[in-house]
Amino acid sequence: MSNVILIVDDSATIRATVKHTLTQAGYDVRQANDGQDGLNQLKTLSGTGTRVAMIISDVNMPVMDGLTFIRNLKSDATYKFTPVLVLTTESQDSRKEEGKAAGAAGWLVKPFEPDTLVGVVRKFVR
Amino acid sequence: MGIENELKGIFLEESREHVASLENDLLALEEAAGGAADPELVNRIFRAAHTIKGGSGSVGYPELMGFTHTMENVLDRVRQNALAVDRELISLLLSCVDCIARMLDAMDHAGEVPSEAERAALATRLNGFLGGTVAAAQAAGDQAVAVVTALDKGRKTGRERCFRIRMRLAPDVLESGTDPAMLLTELADHGTLAVEQVNLEQVPALDAMDPYRLYLSWDLTLTGHVTRDDVEGVFIFVSEGSHIDITEEAPAAPVNQNSTAQVGALDITEEAPAAAVSVEAAPAAPRAEATVRAETAPRPEAQGGGKGPSSIRVDTQRLDRLVNLVGELVIGQARVAQACLKDGATPEAIAAIESIDRITRELQDEAMGMRMLPIGPTFVQFQRVVRDLAVSQGKQVNLEIKGKETELDKSIIEKIGDPLKHMVRNAVDHGLETPAERRAAGKPEEGTLTMAAYHQEGNIVIEIADDGKGLNAEAIAAKAVREGVIPADHNLSESQVHALIFHPGLSTAQKVTDLSGRGVGMDVVKRNIEELRGRVSIESTPGKGTRFKIALPLTLAIIDGMAISVGPQVFLIPLLSIVESVRPRPGDLKSVSGRDEWVTLRGESLPLIRLHEMLGVPGKACAAEDSLVVVENMGRRYGLLVNDILGQQQVVIKSIEQHYKAVDGVAGASILVDGRVAMILDVAALVRRAFAKARVAC
Structure with a gap:
């Protein structure tokens, strides 16, 4: 079972926080700056035979936003069933609904406690 | 370094970048106001605030998070076209950005945290733009937090x-x-x-x-x-x-x-x-399929091409050390070459020396290049300064920026900001007229301020030009006479009069404004530029505008110098200061009242400095039949009398201040190709010293 998790966020602070928290919890965390970078990273990872068990993605990002990124994933047979967790600081429910509609498995509102993040990730990857 | 400090460092760096981009984007948004704002621009502004908010939550800075949250709400309304952009809103948002910048500084232990009252006042004004939607948005936020905390809640209770x-x-x-x-x-x-x-x-x-x-x-x-x-x-x-x-x-x-x-x-x-x-x-099943696909997928052709960081961070002190070592290598290499060639080397040895020579020079270029940064960000930060100044004085100013990509030594970039800021303030304050004045003069109401950077003759030139009213030479001269800086019967050319604005204490502003009249004058600007081994000059046409040109060396680490001898010693004069070198005729030197000396060159009389006297060097005095180096400082030329001119050299500057103490008139020291140590002369300081008591200011 793969323990590789990809964090896609344009904020270096959030990436570093997620990486640190999940690395301590025993996951192997990879990073991408935006949706397009995320797709590129996934291509590189699958090229080296690494299966990504879960993707955590911000919504509002430059170049390619999170919703477009998720729709791209969901139309690709390789990642169609990979759970995607949407990260958002936008407290409006509409964002979560949009995320769900795009195919996200769940969401997490920033900022989050490390335990909360690990708790949510453990719902999908152990 | 603990993980918390590391995260804090990442957060600060990232947020400061966002603060800078917020400022520029808000200004761009203001410019676009009235027309249709670019949705991507608005989105970028929103995202920057949003990212700072998200990050501040992660590093545990609730005050900043709360503050940016309110700002984000307003920006969200702008994004949804529910709120029109006007000058008032932009000004408020810019104040908020300033407040965020100070909160970041405070987190970095630099400066005070903006008071709660100040933050609350800004937040109240922000909320004013939200109207009745505030409570609803906040409630939604609380609700969302509650959902997530539900994950944490309800840990073990007693009863099964x-x-x-x-x-x-x-x-x-x-x-x-x-x-x-x-x-x-x-x-x-x-x-x-x-x-x-x-x-x-x-x-x-x-x-x-x-x-x-x-x-x-x-x-x-x-x-x-x-x-x-x-x-x-x-x-x-x-x-x-x-x-x-x-x-x-x-x-x-x-x-x-x-x-x-x-x-x-x-x-x-x-x-x-x-x-x-x-x-x-x-x-x-789908999982299995995914695995198979992954394994059979072709490997990317350029392995490692697209991944991994394309740049790394290096401590600037290490870069300085590298540059220094490469500089010594260049000198060492030159000494080896000289020694070998003198003793008659074999053709193979000569070929090898030439090849090492080429490599060392390339290495030096590379090492120098690592310290170079584009001037763009320095220029761009003035958009805000110019805007605020123009608004406060009821002027209309368009800032044009040219040559953003021109690269300068990092340490020059760091130190040029203050002098530039002062010159920009002066240009808006004193140079550009009010719209009414401009209309009366038949000019467009909006004044143009241009900041440009380019390469010229091995230097970097930065220009600050306005299309304002130009310098008033008569007023400057009159004031200088009144202050006793020049005699009433002065014979100064127009450009020499213009240069007087760099004299301490001379300001021609009719009234002191809150921005330019702060006691820091153009003399400090000039000195700052000289400290960077640069030169500043002025071109001004009444009614047409004023142009300041700052010539700066490409780097502070090396210098192109002219080696000259004075008695048994060798000195270096920065090439940037030298106009020409001549061998005067005996009759060209004249003495006025037995004290001040002049040299006549093609009909022009230049003040003369005998370097051996000035520097107190023992041995043979410099005579008229020796060599004269003509240097320029602040639009004025001076003759430096030396024993001999040895030739041009590129040398690495070693700080004397660091190892001994600052010496007036000496900019640094260097090791020459032949191994001798030479002092590098600071022409501006020499001239100041030589004519400290003279009436004509320099």
């Missing part, structure tokens, strides 16, 4: 409880990445999970089966120290098409142990009824 759970997941639940097995596993974390029944009635015939759909549903009981929140938390992300019924039962005696399955991810298929086994393979 039992929940009956009917889990009817949507048939397409697999597509969202939700794995029913993971849900069962998570439920099992909370207590003893019993699968009462796996419902198979929805399972179609094998040929009609879609492996991407879920046909199973479960009836479960969960017993343990568990709360309803715990159970609901498991299903928090389960999509709408699913039906999860949770009912609490009175704790019963444990049901038949044989039918109780301790569920783990893999146990399900093993313990489920035989008929379900084939069906249960369904969720696993």
Whole structure:
């Protein structure tokens, strides 16, 4: 079972926080700056035979936003069933609904406690 | 460094970048106001505030998070076109950005945290733009937080409880990445999970089966120290098409142990009824396919080409050390070459020396290049300065920036900001007229301020030009006479009069404004530029405008110098200061009242400095038949009398101040190609010293 998790966020602070928290919890965390970078990273990872068990993605990002990124994933047979967790600081429910509609498995509102993040990730990857 | 400090460092760096981009983007938004704002621009502004907010939450800075949250709400309304952009809003947002910058500085132990009252005042003004939507937005926020904290809540309570759970997941639940097995596993974390029944009635015939759909549903009981929140938390992300019924039962005696399955991810298929086994393979099928695809996918052609960081961070002190060492290498290499060639080297040795010479020079260029940064960001930060100044004085100013990509030594970039700021302020304050004045003069109401950077003759030139009223030479001269800086019967050219604005204490402003009249004058600007071994000059045409030109060396680490001898010693004069070198005729030197000396060159009289006297060098005095180096400082030329001119050299500057102490008139020291140590002269300071008592200011 793969323990590789990809964090896609344009904020270096959030990436570093997620990486640190999940690395301590025993996951192997990879990073991408935006949706397009995320797709590129996934291509590189699958090229080296690494299966990504879960993707955590911000919504509002430059170049390619999170919703477009998720729709791209969901139309690709390789990642169609990979759970995607949407990260958002936008407290409006509409964002979560949009995320769900795009195919996200769940969401997490920033900022989050490390335990909360690990708790949510453990719902999908152990 | 602990992880918290590391995260804080990442956060500060990232947020400061966002603060800078926010400022520029807000200014661009203001410019676009009235017309249709570029949605991507608005989105970028929103995102910057949003990212700072997210990051501040992560590093535990709730004050900043709260502040940016309010700002974000307003920006969100702008993004949804529910709020029009006007100057008032932009000014408020810019003040908020300033406040954020100071909060970041305070976090970095530089400066005071903006007071709560100040933040609250800004927040109140922001909320004014939100109107009635504030409360609703805030409520939504609280609600969302509550949902997530539900995940954390409801840890072990004392009483053992039992929940009956009917889990009817949507048939397409697999597509969202939700794995029913993971849900069962998570439920099992909370207590003893019993699968009462796996419902198979929805399972179609094998040929009609879609492996991407879920046909199973479960009836479960969960017993343990568990709360309803715990159970609901498991299903928090389960999509709408699913039906999860949770009912609490009175704790019963444990049901038949044989039918109780301790569920783990893999146990399900093993313990489920035989008929379900084939069906249960369904969720696993896409996974298997994914794995196979991954393994057979072709490897990217350029392995490592697209991944990994393309740049690394290096401490600037290490870069300085590298530059220094390379500089010494160049000198060492030159000495080896000189020694070999003098003793008659073999052709192979000469070829080898030449090859090393080429490599060292390339190495030096590379090492120098690492310290170079584009001037763009320095220029761009003036958009804000110019805007605020123009608004406060009721002027209209358009800032034009040219040559953003021109690169300068990092240490020059760091030190040029202050002098530039002063010159820009002066240009808006004194140079550019009010719209009414401009209209009267037949000019467009909007004045233009240009900041440009380019290469010229091995230097970097920075220009600050305005199309304002130009310098008033008469007023400057009159003031200088009044202050006793020049005699009433002065014979100064127009450009020499213009240069007087760099004299300490001369300011021609009719009234002191709150910005330019702060006691720091153009003399400080000039000195700052000289400290960078640069030169500043002025061109001004009445009614047309003023142009300041600052010539700066490419780098502070090396210098192109002219080696000259004075007695037994060798000195270096920076090439940037030298106009020409001549051998004067004896009759060219004249003495006025036995004290001040002049040299006449092509009809022009230049003040003369005898370097051996000036520097107190023993030995043969410099005579008229020796050499004269003409230098320029502040639009004025001077003759330096030296014994001999030895030739031009590029040398690495060593600081004297660092190893000994600052010496007036000496900019540094260097090791020459022949191994001798030479002082590098600071022409501006020499001239100041030589004519400290003279009436004509320099």
